Amino acid sequence: MVETGLVRAGIPTAAEILAPSPAAVLRRRAxxxxxxxxxxxxxxxxxxxxxxxxxxxxxxxxxxQLGRKLIPPIWHASAKAxxxxxxxxxxxxxxxxxxxxxxxxxxxxxxxxxxxxxxxIGTTIGVLAGYFGGRVxxxxxxxxxxxxxxxxxxxxxxxxxxxxxxxxxxxxxLGLLIWDRFAVVMRSATQQVRVRxxxxxxxxxxxxxxxxxxxxxAPNVVNHLIVVATLEMAHAILLEAALSFLGLGVQPPTPxxxxxxxxxxxxxxxxxxxxxxxxxxxxxxxxSINMLGDGLRDVTxxxxxx
Amino acid sequence: xxxxxAKRLGIALLVALxxxxxxxxxxxxxxxxxxxxxxxxxxxxxxxxxxxFYGFDRPILEQYFSWLGGALQGDFGRSFTLRQxxxxxxxxxxPVTITLGALAIAFALLLAIPLGVLAAVRPNxxxxxxxxxxxxxxxxxxxxxxxxxxxLWLGVYWRLLPITGSDSWLNFIMPAxxxxxxxxxxxxxxxxxxxxxVLSSDYIRTARAKGLRPMxxxxxxxxxxxxxxxxxxxxxxxxxxxxxxxxxxxxxxINGLGYLAWESIQRKDLPTMQAIVLSLSVIxxxxxxxxxxxxxxxxxxxxxx
Amino acid sequence: xxxxxxTVEAMQVDLPLAAGTLHAVQGVSFHVDRxxxxxxxxxxxxxxxxxxxxxxxxxxxAARRTAARLELNGQDLAGLGERAIADIRxxxxxxxxxxxxxxxxxxxTIGNQLEEALLRHRPVSRKQARERALYLLDxxxxxxxxGRLKQYPHQLSGGLxxxxxxxxxxxxxxSLILADEPTTALDVTIQAQxxxxxxELQREFAMGLxxxxxxxxxxxxxxxxxxxxxxxxxxxxxTAQAIFSAPSHPYTRGLLDCIPVPGxxxxxEKLGTIPGMVPSLIGLMHGCRFxxxxxYVVEACRQSEVPLAPGQAPDHLVRCIRHAELxxxxxxxxxxxxx
Numbered sequence: 001m002v003e004t005g006l007v008r009a010g011i012p013t014a015a016e017i018l019a020p021s022p023a024a025v026l027r028r029r030a031x032x033x034x035x036x037x038x039x040x041x042x043x044x045x046x047x048x049x050x051x052x053x054x055x056x057x058x059x060x061x062x063x064x065q066l067g068r069k070l071i072p073p074i075w076h077a078s079a080k081a082x083x084x085x086x087x088x089x090x091x092x093x094x095x096x097x098x099x100x101x102x103x104x105x106x107x108x109x110x111x112x113x114x115x116x117x118x119x120x121i122g123t124t125i126g127v128l129a130g131y132f133g134g135r136v137x138x139x140x141x142x143x144x145x146x147x148x149x150x151x152x153x154x155x156x157x158x159x160x161x162x163x164x165x166x167x168x169x170x171x172x173x174l175g176l177l178i179w180d181r182f183a184v185v186m187r188s189a190t191q192q193v194r195v196r197x198x199x200x201x202x203x204x205x206x207x208x209x210x211x212x213x214x215x216x217x218a219p220n221v222v223n224h225l226i227v228v229a230t231l232e233m234a235h236a237i238l239l240e241a242a243l244s245f246l247g248l249g250v251q252p253p254t255p256x257x258x259x260x261x262x263x264x265x266x267x268x269x270x271x272x273x274x275x276x277x278x279x280x281x282x283x284x285x286x287x288s289i290n291m292l293g294d295g296l297r298d299v300t301x302x303x304x305x306x
Numbered sequence: 307x308x309x310x311x312a313k314r315l316g317i318a319l320l321v322a323l324x325x326x327x328x329x330x331x332x333x334x335x336x337x338x339x340x341x342x343x344x345x346x347x348x349x350x351x352x353x354x355x356x357x358x359f360y361g362f363d364r365p366i367l368e369q370y371f372s373w374l375g376g377a378l379q380g381d382f383g384r385s386f387t388l389r390q391x392x393x394x395x396x397x398x399x400x401p402v403t404i405t406l407g408a409l410a411i412a413f414a415l416l417l418a419i420p421l422g423v424l425a426a427v428r429p430n431x432x433x434x435x436x437x438x439x440x441x442x443x444x445x446x447x448x449x450x451x452x453x454x455x456x457x458l459w460l461g462v463y464w465r466l467l468p469i470t471g472s473d474s475w476l477n478f479i480m481p482a483x484x485x486x487x488x489x490x491x492x493x494x495x496x497x498x499x500x501x502x503x504v505l506s507s508d509y510i511r512t513a514r515a516k517g518l519r520p521m522x523x524x525x526x527x528x529x530x531x532x533x534x535x536x537x538x539x540x541x542x543x544x545x546x547x548x549x550x551x552x553x554x555x556x557x558x559x560i561n562g563l564g565y566l567a568w569e570s571i572q573r574k575d576l577p578t579m580q581a582i583v584l585s586l587s588v589i590x591x592x593x594x595x596x597x598x599x600x601x602x603x604x605x606x607x608x609x610x611x
Numbered sequence: 612x613x614x615x616x617x618t619v620e621a622m623q624v625d626l627p628l629a630a631g632t633l634h635a636v637q638g639v640s641f642h643v644d645r646x647x648x649x650x651x652x653x654x655x656x657x658x659x660x661x662x663x664x665x666x667x668x669x670x671x672x673a674a675r676r677t678a679a680r681l682e683l684n685g686q687d688l689a690g691l692g693e694r695a696i697a698d699i700r701x702x703x704x705x706x707x708x709x710x711x712x713x714x715x716x717x718x719x720t721i722g723n724q725l726e727e728a729l730l731r732h733r734p735v736s737r738k739q740a741r742e743r744a745l746y747l748l749d750x751x752x753x754x755x756x757x758g759r760l761k762q763y764p765h766q767l768s769g770g771l772x773x774x775x776x777x778x779x780x781x782x783x784x785x786s787l788i789l790a791d792e793p794t795t796a797l798d799v800t801i802q803a804q805x806x807x808x809x810x811e812l813q814r815e816f817a818m819g820l821x822x823x824x825x826x827x828x829x830x831x832x833x834x835x836x837x838x839x840x841x842x843x844x845x846x847x848x849x850t851a852q853a854i855f856s857a858p859s860h861p862y863t864r865g866l867l868d869c870i871p872v873p874g875x876x877x878x879x880e881k882l883g884t885i886p887g888m889v890p891s892l893i894g895l896m897h898g899c900r901f902x903x904x905x906x907y908v909v910e911a912c913r914q915s916e917v918p919l920a921p922g923q924a925p926d927h928l929v930r931c932i933r934h935a936e937l938x939x940x941x942x943x944x945x946x947x948x949x950x
C-alpha cells in the first residue's frame with residue numbers, strides 16, 4: 001500500500017506502481033490549496049521584484065536629492081506627485097520605490113540566512129534529541145527551556161549594542177537565537193519516526209546511525225522542516241524589522257523596511273505614506289510566507305493542523 | 307502534588323542559574339566590557355575608572371559570584387551612568403511593564419477565546435473564516451507598525467486616545483492593543499483546535515445524552531477541558547510580552563522596564579541591561595512554573611506525576 | 612398488560628458524503644415494551660449504533676433523520692425541537708455507551724457528573740441529588756460509594772466506570788434505556804456482571820431496554836426479542852426463542868453457523884463463514900442487500916425491494932422472499948446455543 005508521506009525502500013507492488021506517486025498526490029493537493037497558491041504567488045512576485053530591482057527602478061537607493069524630498073506617491077491628489085517617483089520620495093529625496101525594492105532584498109536575505117543558521121542548529125539538536133532520547137533528550141530539553149527563558153529581543157539588542165550592528169551581525173545574532181522552534185518541532189517529528197518499524201529494520205540490518213539518520217529519518221521529517229523553516233523565516237524578518245526600527249539592526253543608509261519606518265516616524269503625521277508603504281510591504285511579505293508555510297503543512301501533513 | 311511541584315521547582319532553579327551565567331557572560335561578548343561601556347573615543351583614564359567601578363579587573367569567577375550573590379539579595383549594584391542602585395530603578399519601572407503586559411494579555415484573551423470558541427462551534431462558517439483572518443493578519447503584522455498605525459487613526463485622526471506618556475489608564479489602551487494583538491492568533495488557534503477536538507470527545511456525547519443544555523455542554527464541559535493548554539500558553543505569552551514590550555514602550559513613551567532597557571542601550575549602561583535581562587528571565591522561569599502548576603491544577607489527571 | 616415504551620416506524624438516517632448519500636439506516640421499525648429487552652444484533656457498520664443515536668437525536672449534525680413514527684411512551688419525538696428533546700434525554704430515556712474509559716469528563720468528580728444529571732431535570736436540592744447518586748452507586752454494585760463521589764474518573768477502572776454510567780442513566784428514572792455495546796470494552800468476567808446488573812435493574816425499575824451488540828452470546832443471555840440488522844435494514848425480528856430455534860433469514864443462519872458449539876463442533880471442523888463483504892450503502896440500491904453473499908440467492912432476489920414480512924409466526928418478521936421454502940432447514944447450532 002502506498003502511504004503518502006512515508007518513504008520506504010523496497011520492491012514496489014502492483015498497487016504501488018499503478019497508484020499515483022506520493023509526489024503526484026502532493027502536487028495535486030498543493031494546486032488545490034488556495035492559501036498555498038496565493039501565498040506562494042505573492043512571495044514569488046516579491047522575490048522577482050527584489051531580484052529585478054535595478055531593472056524596475058533606475059534610481060539609486062542611496063542617492064539623496066534634497067531638492068526632491070517628500071514628494072507624495074502617485075495616488076495623492078497633490079500637484080507634486082509624479083510618475084517619475086510613483087511611490088514618492090523620503091525625507092532625503094531618495095526614491096521610495098527603489099528603497100522599497102532594495103529593502104525587499106535585505107529582508108529576504110536576512111530571512112533566509114537567519115533561517116538557515118537557526119535551522120541547522122535547531123534541527124541538529126532536535127533530531128538528536130528525538131532519535132536518541134534518554135540523556136540526550138534531557139540535555140536538549142534543558143537547553144531549549146533555558147533559551148525560551150530569555151527575552152529574545154532584549155538579548156539581541158544587548159549583544160548588538162555591544163558588538164556594533166551591521167547586516168552580518170544581525171543575521172548571526174538572530175540565527176543564534178531563534179532555533180528553538182526548529183528544535184522542538186524536529187524533535188517531535190523525529191520521535192514519531194523513530195518508533196516506526198523501518199528504523200528497527202535498518203538497525204537490525206546493521207546500518208550505522210548516521211546512515212539511518214540520513215536515509216531513513218531525514219526523508220520522513222523533511223516536510224515538518226520545510227514548514228518550520230518558512231515560519232521562522234517570517235519570524236526572522238519581523239525581528240530584523242523591529243531591531244532596525246529601534247536603530248540596532250541594519251544601519252542607515254541601507255534600505256531596511258524597519259529602518260525606513262523608523263526614519264519616517266517623526267514625519268508620519270504629515271506624510272503617513274512613509275510608514276504605510278514599507279509597513280504594508282512587510283505585512284505582505286510575512287503574510288505570504290506564513291500562508292505558504294501553512295499551506296505546505298496542510299498539504300503534507302494535514303493531521304498536524306492546529 | 308508536592309513531588310510534582312518540587313521537581314518542577316528544581317528544574318526551574320537550574321534553568322535560572324544557567325540563564326544567570328549566560329546573562330553574566332553577555333557583557334564579555336566584545337572582549338572588554340569597560341571599553342564597551344565607555345564607548346568609542348573614550349579616554350584611557352575613563353575606561354580605567356569604569357573598570358574599577360564595576361570591578362572588571364577582578365577574576366571572572368569572583369565577579370560572577372559576587373554579582374549573583376548580590377542579585378539574589380536584590381542588589382544589582384549601582385549604575386555608573388545612572389548614579390543610583392540598579393535594583394531601585396528596576397523596581398520602579400517593573401510594575402508599569404507588568405501592568406502593560408497584563409492589560410495586553412487580557413485584551414488578547416478577551417478577543418481570542420470567544421473567537422476561538424465561536425470558530426470551533428461553527429467550523430468553516432463565516433465566523434470561523436473571520437477568526438482565522440484575524441489570526442493570519444495578527445501574525446503577519448509587525449507590532450511597531452501596528453502601533454504607529456493605531457496612533458495615527460485612534461490618536462490623531464479620530465482623537466480618541468492619548469498618544470504618549472503613562473499618566474492615566476487611557477494611555478495604556480493603545481499600547482495594550484498593539485502588544486496583545488501579536489499573541490492573539492496563537493491563543494485563538496489553540497482555543498479553536500482545543501474546543502474542536504474536545505467537542506468530538508465521548509464525554510461531550512455523554513453530556514448531551516444527559517439532556518444538558520447546549521450552553522452547559524459548551525462551557526461547563528467542553529471549555530473547561532479545552533482551556534487547559536490555553537491557560538499555560540497565556541502564562542508563557544505573558545512572559546514574551548514583558549520582554550517584547552520594549553518596542554511598544556519606546557513608541558508610546560511609557561516608563562516601563564522596556565523603555566529602561568532602551569535607555570540603557572543608548573547609554574551603553576550594560577550592567578543595567580544585564581540586570582533587566584536577568585530579572586525578566588527569572589520572571590519567565592517563574593511564569594513557566596506557574597503555567598505547569600496551573601495545568602496540573604486544572605487537569606486532575608496530571609496531578610499524579 | 613405491557614405498556615409500549617418505544618415505537619419506531621420506518622426510520623431513515625442519511626449521511627451526505629462527497630461520493631453521494633450514505634443510507635446508513637433504511638426503513639427500520641421496531642418497538643420495545645416495559646420490562647422487555649430488545650437486542651439489536653449485527654456486524655460493524657450495519658447501522659445499529661446510528662439507530663440508537665437517531666432515537667436519542669444524538670446524530671452528527673450532517674446526518675438527516677426521518678421517521679414515520681417515533682414515539683416514547685406514546686409521545687411523538689420526531690417533531691420535537693432541540694430544547695424539548697433535551698428535556699427528555701437523560702430524563703425519560705437514557706443511553707449508555709461503549710467506551711467507559713472516555714465517556715466521563717476527566718475534569719469533574721463522579722459525584723458532580725451524577726448529580727448534574729438529576730439537577731438538570733428535577734427541581735431538587737444538591738443534597739437530594741447527592742443522596743440519589745449514593746443510592747444508585749450502591750445499587751449498581753460500587754463499594755464505598757460515598758468516597759467514590761469525590762473521586763475523578765481516572766481513578767476508577769473500566770468496569771467501575773461503566774457501572775457509574777449505568778447509575779448516571781438511572782438518575783432520573785427513565786422508562787427506556789439504550790445500551791450501545793456496553794460490555795464490549797470490558798473483560799469477559801466483568802461483562803457477565805454488567806449484563807446481570809442490567810437485567811436486574813430492568814426488572815426492578817420496569818424499564819424498556821434496547822441492547823445493541825454484535826455478540827450472539829449476549830443476545831442469548833439477556834434478550835426477550837431480537838432484531839437482526841444488516842446493511843442498514845432489519846432483516847429479521849422476533850422473540851429470542853424464535854430467532855435461535857428457527858432462524859429464517861439466511862444472514863441470521865450464517866451468524867449462528869459461525870459459532871462453535873462445545874460438544875457438537877468437531878475438532879478441526881471449519882467454522883461457518885459468510886463469504887463476501889457488506890455492500891456499499893452509498894447511492895441508490897435495489898433488491899436484497901444480502902444477495903451478494905447469500906447461499907440461497909436467486910434472480911428474483913435482486914430485482915425489487917424485499918419487504919419485512921411475517922414468517923413462521925405473526926410476530927416473527929423476515930426480509931426474505933424465500934423464507935417459506937427455506938424454513939425447513941434447521942440450524943442445529945442455534946438450538947444448542949439457546950439451550
